[in-house]
Amino acid sequence: MLNSTQPSLRRRKTIDFKYYLFLALCLGQMSSLNAQGYMPGWWPKMPPPKVHNYDICFPADVSSNTCKAPSNIPGVQVIELGDDKLAVNITDKIYRTDADACYKIYRTYTVMNWELYNERCQLDPMSNPVVIDRDAPDFDWVYGEGVCVLVRNNTAYLSHDRVISSDDRKIELSPICLDNGGFHYRAFMYTQIIKVYDDVRPVVTVPILPKFQTDLNSCKGAIDITFKASDNCSETVSLETQSIMIAPFQSLSNMRMPVNYDTRWTWKDNKNGTFTIKIANLPEGKHDLIVVVRDQCGTLSLPTRIPFEVRDLSAPAPTCKQGLAMALMSDGQGGAMNSVWASDYVASPAYDCNGQGPEVDKNGLKKITRYSINRVGQTAHIDSTSLTFTCAEAGQKVDIELHAWDNLGNHGYCVTYLLVQDNRRICPVLPGITGTIATAQGTRIRNIPLDALQDFVAHQTKTDKDGFYRFQELPEGESYVVRPKMKAGDANGVNTRDLNVMLEMLQNKLDNFSPYQILAADIDQNGEINTEDFAKLRQIIFQRDSFPQGNCWRFVDARYAVPRSLKPGKYPDSVAIDKLDSGVIADFVAIKLGDLDGSYLPTAGQFQEDGQLANLSSLNLSGDQQLKAGLALEQNQPNPFHEETIINFSLPAAGAITLSVWDLQGKLIYKHSATLAEGSHQISLDAQALGNVKGMFYYTLQTASGRETKKMLRF
Structure with missing residues (x-):
């Protein structure tokens, strides 16, 4: 029994017989075809073969400078002259380029004729197209001019226009896919290039x-x-x-x-x-x-x-001396005046990219040499290099700006001040009673209470931060007694050196000491310096005994001429004014009992700080602790001294040194520079080196290893 999925052999033979019979009949009748191609009596209703007649015009290349391809670019044109049915397919490929355009569009047109398409070929309608050369029809090496394809039956003509001429190239169109019993003519393909330009610069x-x-x-x-x-x-x-x-x-x-x-x-x-x-x-x-x-x-x-622009916009930064004191001088017309200069306040050099030079620092910056000065609140001007003061500002603290200028006009400033003093009492005295209270070394004391006694009425005031006081609005024509009063029992500044000084005094070597030092040695205040004072001072130092009446401070009328004697006697501790009818000045000198060598250091809030009277910025006291091991500056000996003193110091390494001496006003009194070997050294100073000036001084040793500052006293 045969499988039902297999065709029957008998049936196949039957089919084959009928097929061959049909073929024989057809072949037998071929000679009977008439001139029109019809066989008499054979399919009389078959239509005649079609004649193909159509034109295809492919476009020329296009260029555009509109950044993108315009929408109205000419495309392919198809003209159907008969019963043909033409179809068009368009594909684009975009290529970036920086050669002759921004980018190029390769637009490919493929045109086919549906009337020539046979489904039995089972091919893509546009497969195996006839590719039209971009150099057609002339083949003159000029591409992209566009071309028309003129189809007449089975022949295509390539032409610039739609008129067939003898020099047009011909293409014989042959069918494909005949093996399957059908036919299919090729489609036509042509590529147009669209160049897009951007000729506008960014x-x-x-x-x-x-x-x-x-x-x-x-x-x-x-x-x-x-x-x-x-x-x-x-x-x-x-x-x-x-x-x-x-x-x-x-x-x-x-x-x-x-x-x-x-x-x-x-x-x-x-x-x-x-x-x-x-x-x-x-x-x-x-x-x-x-x-x-x-x-x-x-x-x-x-x-x-x-x-x-790259520019120096930074202002130079000056370093101010922290306050100066200036005494007014007679102007020859019954008044007083004096001037201070900007250079007086320069504590240390400033350097800048646009300084005046010619000196330079380690970075090559030029030294600033142009400074100006003005009162705080006034406009700075580069040409204002000094300020003049008169009696109108006597006794006042004037705030001052010091400006440093570079060559571009940039300027920075620091704020300092000036104490305007009328030490010689040249200026007219203000109404009332005014004056100062200061130590024998010239340090003025703040917050000292004073009484102005008027019969049974006590008017009271205190010295200000600059050591000045004033009784004002006192009734005129009345008598007054002005007396400072301060009670303190501390033994600060009193030490064994003061005992040695007292021994010298007791040996009657009084020329070595000031009268106020002699008054400070009168511990029991009986008007005489003797061994009892020495014994009392020892008790204060070693047994912490108290001063007489528990008070170590005494005040002396500054006008009083204290005798240089071991028996100075009593001294005026007040100023009497009989019938006040104009301004009166009453100054006092403050004496600390037992402080014979002047080593007492003022306490905060009690004395005017040294920085307010003198420039210590150039001494760089805050940096004196940054010293290399082996560098040592010793206290001068003797201290205090009268004619000569010795300053000993040691160096950790050989190098340059500078010893400078400054007064309380920040003025450089003495300077000595040298190059010394490693080890111990000493420098001798005498009264002449200090300009025969007495009082408190600062001395500074500057080396490559650091800086150190100490105080000394000459009487």
């Missing part, structure tokens, strides 16, 4: 930039410039980093690459159409940053100059 927007600050030490500046770039077509642009240049001082003849200034310079694409460039170590002056950008079509911008 644009760099020049930003408005601030001045870039130079470094304080190198005098070079760093720029941080952000700029924007745009293009009419491209959404983004790129920075041509190899084209970034600097035109120093805006000179194109000497352009330099950023790396010539800064090996670590950077650039950044901020992804929003802006770019940031950072370059350091640029010299002071006006320069240009030159940049170029590229759009997506490869079009470059013009080299764009972005001007910028």
